Amino acid sequence: MAGDIVTYALALNTPIIVNAKFYVMDPKELGGATPTRYISLLDEDDQVERFYPQALVKQLQLTSPVTFSYSExxxxxxFNSLINWHFPDDKGSIKKDQYDILYTILHEIIHGLGFISSWRGLGLDTPEKELTPFLVTGSDDTSITSYDIAESPFIFHGFRETIFDKFIIIKDSNGIQTRLSSFANELNQFNTSASQFIDFYDQLQNTPQYEAAKDVLIFSTTKNDFIFMPKGSNSIPDDGIILETKIKPYQAGSSISHVDSIIYNIGNPDFLMRRESILGESLNDLVIKSGNITGSAIGPKLLNxxxxxxxxxxxNPIKSSATKQSIVDFNLIITLCIIFITLNI
Structure with missing residues (x-):
């Protein structure tokens, strides 16, 4: 069902494979998803390398001198087995105490397709002191996570955004607009030969570049500051998509990588990528209440x-600006970036 909705909206030339697990999770979480693998591609629009989800790279069918092995x-x-789910083949309408599993699966597939930001806390502290894009290193240990990062040797290769981040602008309280990528560019002015994360982090905190990371954290928790501007668009009121930046403190997995939960509420055709699901409402009911503008739950702004x-x-076929695969396949030192959808309580 969810796959049919995606296929209705997108012209796919290669099957998209989802590895899904159904087990006991935190009672407050419905489910989560992430691209299984990111691939670094050169964006010829601005000559910047960014991470693309594997699902997207396979659709681009790029010609490259480099042979790349995809994940399975x-x-x-x-998805959380503790939740009282309503399944598409259940008899009767959804009950008031049920969540529509079709809604949740479709929401998570969209994250896996690339609706995901790289910006997150760099240090091990909570709440976060700063936000940076993914940290790229030369470590050969693919099992490294944030829990053992402090003791793991690495070679710093910079910070790298996702393709989703490319289109985000920041509009501050004075109306000044700045591309989010400009903060990534500032952070990438930092250079170090530190071979341990703790030394790298200490050095970074004492540089002018670190101010950019702190500024992004402030913007990410200020209402309406992050706006996704689709390719070729000019008008924020007409074309912009307001992202979720109301949560304080910053919440990994919820902040930035969702649309604003108030603006895109029930009745708005772009309700799907809110961070909270809607209890007692089926996906079909929500599509009807939103006017069924696109013929599915994937609304017009989400399509953009x-x-x-x-x-x-x-x-409406389009052409990606990514035409070259990165020659070097770096490793990421990050926790598996699961983007969660939560209960509406």
Whole structure:
């Protein structure tokens, strides 16, 4: 069902494989998903390398002198078996105490397709002191996570955003607009020969570049500051998509990588990528209440997002600006970036 909705919206030339698990999770979480693998591609628009989800790279069918081995699945997803789910083949309508599993699966697939920001806390402290894009290193140990990062040797190769981040602008309280990528560019002015994360982190905190990381954290917790501007768009009121930046403190997995939960509420055709699901409402009911503008739960602004990052829409083929695969396959030192959808309580 969810796959049918995606296929209705996008012109896919290669199957998308989802590895899904159904098990006991935190009672407050419905599920989560992430691209199984990111691939670094050169964006010829601005000559910047960014991470693209494997699902998208396979659709681009790039010609490259480099042979790349894909992971077996494109998207890794997990769903909470503790939740009182309503399934598509259940008899009767959804009950008031049920969540529609079709809604949650579709929401998570969209994250796995690339609706995901790289910006997150760099240190081990909570709440976060700063936000940076993914940290890229030369470590050969692919099992490294944030829990053992402090003791793991690495060679710093810079910070790298996702293709989703490319289209985000920041509009501050004075109306000044700045591309989020400009903060990544500032952070990448930092250079170090530190071979341990703790030394690297100490050095970074004492540089002018660190101010950029602190500024992004402030913007990420200020209402309406992050706006996704689709490719070729000019008008924020007409084309911009307001991202979730109301949560204080910053919440990994919820902040930035969702649309604003108030603006895109029930009745808005772009409700799907809110961070909270809706109790007692089926996906079909929500589509009807939103006016069924696109013929599915993937609303017009969400279609613009998917088109901007590189997918061909079913009735509007586009061309991605990513044409070259990175020669070096770096490792990421990050926790598996699961983006969660939570209960609406």
């Amino acid at each position: 699945s494109d998207i890794t997803a997990e 997002i998917l088109s901007s990052i590189g997918y061909n829409l079913a009735d």
